[in-house]
Amino acid sequence: MPRRHKRWLTTLLLSVTGCAGPFPQTTLAPKSDFGIAIDQLFTNIFWWAVAVFVVVEGLLLYAIIRFRARPGAPPPKATHGHTALEIGWTLAPAVILVFIAVPTIQTIFRTSGQAPDGAMQVEVIGHQWWWEFRYPDLGVVTANELHLPVGRPVALAMTSADVIHSYWAPGLGGKRDVILGRTSRLAFTADSIGTYYGQCAEFCGESHANMRLRVVVDSASAFDAWVAREQAGPAPIAPGSVEEKGRAVFARSACIACHTMEDVPAARAVIGPNLTHVGARSMIGSEMVENRPDHLAQWIANSAAMKPGSKMPPMVLPPEDLTALVAYLRSRQ
């Protein structure tokens, strides 16, 4: 195939595959009141834009054809001023702008983060480069996987531990910057059970693109079961087991300087994610890799090799200590 055909084909393929699903971060299939409000506004403005486009381009084409130069035709008659037309094309856009402005302002107020009484409170803290989720009323602290009950209003109170980040889970609508020393609010009610993906939407450094999150919208009973599991104390450990050895490794390593681990009294730090129930998360490193023993071992040995710039330093451990540590982390369900 000639080179330029190949290039053409590649371009075509790239643009076509760009349109193939699935779209885990689409904003066009909203699954919350917030998302639907934004989607309706977008659709509304889109059709106004289509109408303006059709009218303007239609008139342009009409003028081009109707008044084109013809051989032997006399020069066109010059016109000067047309009061009715001028009033018309001034008023029409003004009216269209009103039709756009009123729903826009209504939507701004509807999505301003005001939650109804009884909404579930969640604190969101953006860190370079992971998300912390705290449920103050439930006493639950987790990372990167936000669990919510379907059909119940939630109020997110969001801030940052360092630079500016932006919380965005497009399927549930809304994007908000999170800023150190300030609280940004986002309120919505998820209307469908499912897993929704999101990510930081404000450039925040080396692993900004890896600062992902997922929102798991559960049925009320599945959510309660998740809360009960998170609220339960640490999973028990059999004396003499490899997990017990792993806990000892954890307790005498630098891990305790950065992480909270409920059954290791010295581990109460909040620099990294709370690991008390780390075994229950499906991914580690904010959606970096699946939560599997081999990944955990690689992560501990050198997390920056998996996630550029990771703030967790490489932890050098003898192989059997690492194996025990991983078994212990896996058992933290």
Ligand code: HEC
């Ligand atoms: C200097 C602080 C620091 C030390 C020491 C440290 N970590 Fe971390 N750890 C972090 C940070 C920060 C993250 C989050 C990194 C990210 O996702 O970008 C993290 C993430 C993790 C995760 C992934 C958690 C998740 O849900 O994504 C695991 C597991 C983990 N650390 C285990 C350990 C173990 C085990 C040790 C000791 C051998 C340890 N860490 C030592 C700071 C630290």
Ligand SMILES: [Cu+2]
């Ligand atoms: Cu970011």
